[in-house]
Amino acid sequence: MSFKVQTFNQIAERGLNRFDPVKYQVGSDQVEPDAMLLRSQNLHDCVFNKNLKAIARAGAGVNNVPVDACSKHGIVVFNTPGANANAVKELVFCALLLASRGIVDGMRFAEGLTDISDSSVLAARLEKEKKQFAGVELYGKKLGIVGLGAIGSMVAEMALALGMEVLGFDPALSVDAAWRLPNQVQRMESLQALLGQADYVSLHVPAIEQTKNLINAENIGSFKKGAVLVNFARESIVDPHAVLAALNAGGLARYVCDFPEPEFRGRKDILAMPHIGASTLEAEENCAVMAADQLRDFLENGNIKNSVNFPPVAMPRAPGTCRLTFTNDNVSGVLGHVLSVLADLQVNVVDMMNKSRGQLAYNIIDMEAEPSAELQAAVAAVEHVIAVRLI
């Protein structure tokens, strides 16, 4: 059995090395791939080949992948939850400091004194002027965190360790995420309430329909005067025009983000980085290894871990068996129909598993012996079956 994996973006070597070259052809030039492995590559206009079985996003956000269309074609979409969270957390720490102290302006000023060659004259000038670059401390200030998942919870821990008060808002918080959260985080009942109290607001929500322009012209007036907004989530979550208006009016003091816009250029109150939240050696390796391992287990065994559109499924393989997997619309009777097809072909089932998520159901069936050639086509012909594999 061999597979083709098409890669996009910079995928860490450690992840690529997880693919055994005997079984896998991996690279950006693969055509008709079984799977795709990518970071922020936009796949919304991509035409998927019939052979495509899975897409792995080495990272958290899957807004660059047409997940609904993938589900319709039975394509499993994976991400790597938490694998780059620490990298983002550390850059949020940096963002809080950049927004609070005269770091950028002070360094630019010092660099710009090129006409002074005498170090004691330079030191005297810097001492005289440094009052322009004084700032405030994070200790004792309130940080409001919107979205308390993998990144939000780490940011909360970090802020508490810095002596900040932490307010959190997350109406969709999972039980696992709630367990991870430090109990000093004060739960806010609404975004409005959080915005009204926080000195700093950091956004850590996914880019989905419900979070589009989450910070907008209507609620930007709710921020405390002089507050700082930090966005290392996605550009679509913040309306840039609302932010510019609030900065111009003196409501917001600073906007620090990972998503530059042309209108941001030249402004001292906006610090925009080139989407580097996850760009560390460690995060890139973590994401690539996790994504590659998830793809391998799916391609070789049909197991599914960390998918955003399929249920989690893992079944150990009994020695000497042959595995059938199929995806179907989540309606009654399909599994029974498939089992009767197997019975008609005199196939003995050794073990099986059936799980559903939303509109989709996914099944693994281990069979005693190598089935006859017509089995795959017979299962594919069953009404509501979307995709079938023999592995």
Ligand SMILES: NC(=O)C1=CN([C@@H]2O[C@H](COP(=O)(O)OP(=O)(O)OC[C@H]3O[C@@H](n4cnc5c(N)ncnc54)[C@H](O)[C@@H]3O)[C@@H](O)[C@H]2O)C=CC1
């Ligand atoms: N700048 C960068 O390089 C990176 C950006 N990201 C972005 O950060 C986002 C969050 O990442 P993770 O924390 O790993 O994801 P996560 O899935 O662990 O956490 C997201 C949290 O947001 C919450 N949420 C959803 N809708 C919400 C709403 N309307 N209001 C408040 N909370 C809401 C969810 O309940 C969940 O707890 C990603 O979706 C991605 O867009 C992630 C990694 C790197």
Ligand SMILES: O=C(O)C(=O)COP(=O)(O)O
């Ligand atoms: O994981 C995420 O959601 C990110 O935004 C990271 O993006 P990247 O992999 O650095 O292109």
